[in-house]
Amino acid sequence: MGSEADHHQLHAFLFPVMAQGHMIPMVDIARLLAARGLKATIITTPLNATTISKTTDRDRSSGLNIDIQVIPFPAVEVGLPEGSESVDKINSPEMIPKFFNAINMLQQPFEQLLEQHQPDFIIAGMFFPWATEAASKFGIPRFVFHGTSFFSLCVTESLTCYKPYEGITSDKESFVVPGLPDKIEMPMSQLPDYFKVTNVFTELMEQVRDSELKSYGVIVNSFYELEPAYAEHYRKVMGRRAWQIGPVSLRNRDTMDKAQRGKKGSIDEHYILNWLDSKKPNSVLYVCFGSVSRFSNDQLLEIGMGLEDSGVSFVWVVRTIKNDKEERFLPEGFEERMEVKGLIIREWAPQVLILDHPAVGGFMTHCGWNSMLEGVSAGVPLITWPLFAEQFFNEKFVTQVLQIGIRVGVEEWNLWMDTKNVSVKKEKIGKVVTQLMGNGEEAEKIRRRAKQHSEMAKRAVEEGGSSYADLTALIEELKITGGKTT
Numbered sequence: 081m082g083s084e085a086d087h088h089q090l091h092a093f094l095f096p097v098m099a100q101g102h103m104i105p106m107v108d109i110a111r112l113l114a115a116r117g118l119k120a121t122i123i124t125t126p127l128n129a130t131t132i133s134k135t136t137d138r139d140r141s142s143g144l145n146i147d148i149q150v151i152p153f154p155a156v157e158v159g160l161p162e163g164s165e166s167v168d169k170i171n172s173p174e175m176i177p178k179f180f181n182a183i184n185m186l187q188q189p190f191e192q193l194l195e196q197h198q199p200d201f202i203i204a205g206m207f208f209p210w211a212t213e214a215a216s217k218f219g220i221p222r223f224v225f226h227g228t229s230f231f232s233l234c235v236t237e238s239l240t241c242y243k244p245y246e247g248i249t250s251d252k253e254s255f256v257v258p259g260l261p262d263k264i265e266m267p268m269s270q271l272p273d274y275f276k277v278t279n280v281f282t283e284l285m286e287q288v289r290d291s292e293l294k295s296y297g298v299i300v301n302s303f304y305e306l307e308p309a310y311a312e313h314y315r316k317v318m319g320r321r322a323w324q325i326g327p328v329s330l331r332n333r334d335t336m337d338k339a340q341r342g343k344k345g346s347i348d349e350h351y352i353l354n355w356l357d358s359k360k361p362n363s364v365l366y367v368c369f370g371s372v373s374r375f376s377n378d379q380l381l382e383i384g385m386g387l388e389d390s391g392v393s394f395v396w397v398v399r400t401i402k403n404d405k406e407e408r409f410l411p412e413g414f415e416e417r418m419e420v421k422g423l424i425i426r427e428w429a430p431q432v433l434i435l436d437h438p439a440v441g442g443f444m445t446h447c448g449w450n451s452m453l454e455g456v457s458a459g460v461p462l463i464t465w466p467l468f469a470e471q472f473f474n475e476k477f478v479t480q481v482l483q484i485g486i487r488v489g490v491e492e493w494n495l496w497m498d499t500k501n502v503s504v505k506k507e508k509i510g511k512v513v514t515q516l517m518g519n520g521e522e523a524e525k526i527r528r529r530a531k532q533h534s535e536m537a538k539r540a541v542e543e544g545g546s547s548y549a550d551l552t553a554l555i556e557e558l559k560i561t562g563g564k565t566t
């Protein structure tokens with residue numbers, strides 16, 4: 081006879097940071113939990129709920145117990161334009177502290193929901209450090225979701241503890257990140273700014289670390305075989321409790337799931353699939369720099385010319401800076417000349433659907449962790465163009481540790497809304513694209529390794545795989561404790 085704990089349906093609250101790079105994987109996690117028989121409630125704000133609800137409605141109609149609870153976002157109260165409910169709406173540095181003020185004001189409505197619904201556990205985004213305290217008021221375990229790799233979590237911790245960059249004044253000078261399984265060397269110019277100067281993120285990252293140490297554990301969107309040394313380091317050397325349950329994007333199996341992930345696409349998915357169907361296997365480069373970054377028209381022009389010079393077919397997701405002159409971002413006559421070779425998608429593309437297509441043989445990426453892992457899952461080699469956040473760490477990981485990518489050669493970390501006018505010229509872009517998509521020995525090796533990683537990723541999430549097993553272990557543990565910490 082089963083115990084009462086066996087019959088109790090565990091109820092998870094998932095509270096993602098309002099940024100596509102956090103919401104998209106957290107929705108996948110909610111769906112994964114629901115598919116394992118749990119009740120999953122996603123907490124978010126009105127506009128984000130509209131985006132997510134298409135997916136959750138579909139899941140609910142197929143019998144999953146998944147739901148959304150909406151809390152208002154106080155944008156206007158903190159001096160942000162109405163509707164600034166996610167990070168991609170932040171387009172000036174002055175908006176950042178206001179956005180985080182608004183985020184902090186969510187604690188009280190969040191606690192009200194906890195009181196009302198009494199979930200068994202919470203997975204909350206890293207930028208809600210107060211969620212640990214909120215959870216403990218109700219005796220509920222809180223898990224942190226950073227949305228990045230073990231590797232980057234280990235690098236960040238090492239930099240925080242040992243400060244190897246202290247005393248270095250030149251941006252060109254490098255330091256070694258101490259205590260890691262591999263020798264990782266970084267130039268000062270690639271270090272996130274909050275390490276170098278005191279700003280809103282300096283204090284916030286301290287709070288994030290503190291709350292992580294007080295939390296029940298950490299949920300990582302990665303899989304053991306991808307970074308075993310760092311998964312071990314994180315647990316054994318850094319002493320954190322972690323469950324790796326990814327790649328969570330592999331939860332999306334059919335065209336509809338892949339096409340409706342995140343925002344609404346600006347081009348019909350069938351049109352994209354037909355276009356890709358007309359191309360040879362591994363012949364197309366997919367170019368996309370995530371959900372928040374925007375390039376200057378001059379940089380876009382260089383990318384367009386570099387792609388044209390490479391002679392490689394491409395799908396390019398273009399997001400301009402709103403106040404730049406729209407008409408200038410493409411070379412003269414580009415769209416006519418590239419009618420067959422290139423597909424330009426403005427604003428939002430169904431990324432996983434594209435990456436999974438057999439015609440796609442390379443991915444030029446800004447190294448956001450979701451994009452990296454989606455590329456790994458699809459077995460597609462990478463051209464790395466990091467911009468901000470922990471993206472330079474991710475670049476080190478895929479180029480140096482995994483060796484499945486080539487650097488385009490960006491050297492300087494910048495806030496996403498503060499990007500340099502031009503950081504890479506067309507000659508370099510064209511050269512790297514030709515190299516990655518060509519038949520050279522190194523490119524073949526990279527391709528082979530990328531395919532092997534994709535197979536490992538798929539095995540990890542199948543029944544009996546490492547991520548599947550880690551999720552089972554997590555659920556079993558929570559069933560035994562009843563999900564309660566007191």
Ligand code: UDP
Binds near residue numbers: 100342397450
């Ligand atoms: N994404 C997408 N279409 C786009 C741009 C981004 O589907 O046109 C998705 C992408 O698949 C990934 C997420 O948005 O899941 C971006 O997360 P990532 O960590 O790569 O970068 P961020 O946007 O946080 O910088």
